[in-house]
Amino acid sequence: MMNIIIGQYVPGKSILHHMDPRSKLLAVFALIFIVFLANNWVTYGVIVILTLVAIVLSRVRLRFIYKGLKPILLVIIITFVLNAFFTKSGEAIFDYGWFHLTTGGLQQAAFISVRLLVIVIMTTLLTLTTTPIDITDGLENLLRPFKKLRFPVHEFALMMSIALRFIPTLMEETEKIMKAQTARGVEFSSGPLTQRIKAILPLLVPLFISAFKRAEDLAMAMEARGYRGDIGRTKLRLLKWGLKDSLLLLVVIVLIPVLVLLRG
Amino acid sequence: MKQTKRKLTALDMTYAAMFAALMAVGANIAQFIPPIGGVPITLQTFVALLAGTLLGSRLGAISMTVYMLVGLAGIPVFANFTGGLSTLVSTSFGFVLTFILLAYVEGKIIEKSKTRGFMIFLVASVVGLMLNYFLGTTYMYYAYKLWAHSPEGVSIVTYKMAWGWMLVPLPKDVILTIVAAVVSPRIYKVINKVQAGKSKRIA
Numbered sequence: 001m002m003n004i005i006i007g008q009y010v011p012g013k014s015i016l017h018h019m020d021p022r023s024k025l026l027a028v029f030a031l032i033f034i035v036f037l038a039n040n041w042v043t044y045g046v047i048v049i050l051t052l053v054a055i056v057l058s059r060v061r062l063r064f065i066y067k068g069l070k071p072i073l074l075v076i077i078i079t080f081v082l083n084a085f086f087t088k089s090g091e092a093i094f095d096y097g098w099f100h101l102t103t104g105g106l107q108q109a110a111f112i113s114v115r116l117l118v119i120v121i122m123t124t125l126l127t128l129t130t131t132p133i134d135i136t137d138g139l140e141n142l143l144r145p146f147k148k149l150r151f152p153v154h155e156f157a158l159m160m161s162i163a164l165r166f167i168p169t170l171m172e173e174t175e176k177i178m179k180a181q182t183a184r185g186v187e188f189s190s191g192p193l194t195q196r197i198k199a200i201l202p203l204l205v206p207l208f209i210s211a212f213k214r215a216e217d218l219a220m221a222m223e224a225r226g227y228r229g230d231i232g233r234t235k236l237r238l239l240k241w242g243l244k245d246s247l248l249l250l251v252v253i254v255l256i257p258v259l260v261l262l263r264g
Numbered sequence: 265m266k267q268t269k270r271k272l273t274a275l276d277m278t279y280a281a282m283f284a285a286l287m288a289v290g291a292n293i294a295q296f297i298p299p300i301g302g303v304p305i306t307l308q309t310f311v312a313l314l315a316g317t318l319l320g321s322r323l324g325a326i327s328m329t330v331y332m333l334v335g336l337a338g339i340p341v342f343a344n345f346t347g348g349l350s351t352l353v354s355t356s357f358g359f360v361l362t363f364i365l366l367a368y369v370e371g372k373i374i375e376k377s378k379t380r381g382f383m384i385f386l387v388a389s390v391v392g393l394m395l396n397y398f399l400g401t402t403y404m405y406y407a408y409k410l411w412a413h414s415p416e417g418v419s420i421v422t423y424k425m426a427w428g429w430m431l432v433p434l435p436k437d438v439i440l441t442i443v444a445a446v447v448s449p450r451i452y453k454v455i456n457k458v459q460a461g462k463s464k465r466i467a
Contacts, residue, residue, distance in 0.1 A: 008338045008348050028349065071346050071354055075408070116353065123349035127338030135337040155272045159330045162281035164339060167288045174289055178296055189298045197439050200297070201447065204307075208286070208314065208451050215282040219275035227274055 008068060008127045014059040015244060016129040021138030023245035027252045028126045034255055035118050040264040044114055050255070051118050060128050068124030069117075076113050076120075083109035133237070136160045141239060154230035162218070170211060177206050272326075280327035283315045287331040287363070288341035306343050306433075309396055310440045312363040313370060313389045317448040318455065321371030328364040335360065358403020359396065366392040380452065386445040393441045401430045 011017075016024070038044045055065065087105035127135070140157035147153050178188060181202045188199050272280075290307030297305055315324040331341065340347040342360060351357055373388040374380075405426040 008340065068348055068350055071344075072350060075353075075355060078408070119353055120350045123352065127348040127350075130338070132334070132337040132339050139333075139337075152272055155277055156326075156330065156333065159277050159281040159284065159326070160334050160337065162278060163284035163288070163330055163334050166282060166285040167334075167339065167341065170282075170285050170289045174293070174296055188296075194439070196297075197436075197443060200305075200307075200440075201443065204310075205447060205451060207289070208318075208447075209454055211282045211286055212279070212451075212455050215278035216275065219273070219278040222274040222278070229271075 008064075008124070009131045010060050010064050010128050012059055012129065014057060014129065016054070016058040016125065018244070019129075019248065020239055020241045020245045021130050021134040022142055022239060022241065023248050024126050024130055025135070025138050025142060027248050028122050030252050031122050032119055034252070034259065035115050037256070037259040037263060038115070039111070040262075043259050043263045044111060046255075046259065046262065047118055048114060050251075051121055054125055055121065058125050058129050060125070064128055065121060065124055068128065069120055072116070072120050076116050079116060080109045080113045083112055132164055133161065136164075137235075137237060137239060154233075166211075166214065169214075170207070173210060174203070174207055177203055276323055276326075279319055280323050280330055283311070283319060283324075283327035284331040284334055284341075287311045287315075287328070288334070288339070291341060291343045292345055294344075305436065307440065308343065308359070308363065309366075309393060309437050310444050312366050312396070313392050313441065313444040314448055314451070315363075316367035316370030316392060317374050317385055317388060317444075318452055319367070319371065321368045321375060324367030324371045325364050328367045332360050332364065355404045355407040356400070358407065359400035361403070362396045362399045365399070366396050369395060380449060382445060382449055385448050386442070389441045389445040389448075393437060397430060397434070397437075401426050404430075 035047060038047050055062075084105050085101060087102065087108045091103045093101045093103060093106070130138075136157050140153055143151075143153045182188065184202075186199050186202050187195070188203070190196075191199070287308060290311035293307050294305050299305065312324075312328060315327050318324075319327060335341045335347045335351060336349050338348045342351060343356075346354075351360070370388040370392040373391060374384060377384045402423075405423050408426070
């Protein structure tokens with residue numbers, strides 16, 4: 001149950017862990033677009049080296065990064081195969097009917113899969129080294145200007161925190177209701193299709209009603225304690241912007257002209 | 265529930281947050297219930313449908329947005345306990361996006377209609393499911409095209425194929441949609457009764 005609360009976060013004491021969530025969020029969002037600037041071996045090399053440096057700095061074990069990669073691995077493999085066999089440019093290495101393996105094709109395949117890999121690794125590193133609560137706080141802070149446009153930034157951040165808090169609770173509740181209904185003779189794991197789906201009903205109706213009740217109790221408690229939006233609200237966890245955060249952003253900003261100069 | 269005021273009240277927020285949490289449970293209900301006919305159950309569409317019918321268009325859409333944001337922040341709330349910012353580049357992210365639209369459209373249908381009978385819930389749910397499948401699958405197709413960057417003239421993943429994959433969970437979702445239509449008026453009534461009771465007590 002614990003891993004649901006902390007999400008992908010892997011506790012640690014690396015530089016990346018200690019950075020301000022705002023700088024990490026900004027850097028990752030910028031990098032997603034910057035990666036598209038690369039278009040030859042040198043520029044892709046720069047980006048791959050940067051990614052490797054980030055992995056080393058995070059001191060997160062590779063197993064965790066692989067776990068983040070798994071859902072997208074199939075797309076990367078399809079990408080590689082598609083581009084390797086169907087791009088016709090450069091010298092032919094291998095030619096058989098439909099399949100043409102050319103040097104140009106291989107290069108294209110490598111580039112595009114590396115681009116995808118880098119994007120996924122960067123975004124995974126962010127969620128591996130930052131707790132969801134920190135990300136929520138960072139987002140709320142970064143999006144503050146949108147309040148002027150009457151976008152409820154604070155409210156969204158609060159809803160995210162409440163949802164975070166109640167996911168494990170509702171999971172436990174689901175388990176409890178299932179046990180209670182099994183004791184009353186509901187079969188969850190066998191029987192024909194329609195019966196199985198019917199069995200979900202006595203699980204969901206109490207679950208929804210109890211969720212609504214919890215929501216009402218929580219709102220009552222909030223109001224009783226004088227909640228009135230973010231006006232004059234103070235925070236327990238304060239975000240601290242340090243030198244390393246400025247440095248990270250500097251690296252990202254410098255990267256843009258470097259890539260523009262080096263790209264072919 | 266009536267949503268005419270612009271500002272979100274504390275109750276609005278707790279409702280939306282609770283539904284986002286219910287989505288997380290629904291997406292991973294397979295942990296508790298073994299697969300039916302080889303297809304692991306997810307109740308995401310089901311919960312999203314109920315968010316639209318029970319919370320209304322505005323709050324329903326808000327709660328689904330919160331669900332998406334929580335997932336992107338790294339909590340494994342999407343199906344198969346996935347999550348994290350990298351989900352943005354996954355091909356099934358379109359489904360997560362359609363939940364927002366689905367809840368909104370459905371809420372609108374219920375709000376516009378005068379009756380609160382089974383039929384209107386059924387119509388809303390079916391429209392929602394169709395939106396979910398149509399837009400989600402189209403997104404998946406284009407995501408494969410974009411990410412996989414297929415060279416010109418070659419399409420390994422055809423539109424038909426994308427639909428072929430989606431046909432597997434379809435029967436289960438159709439049945440669940442009908443179930444959602446049956447359940448939502450019931451829960452709707454219970455909740456409204458509770459609220460009516462509360463306001464009476466206060467008065």
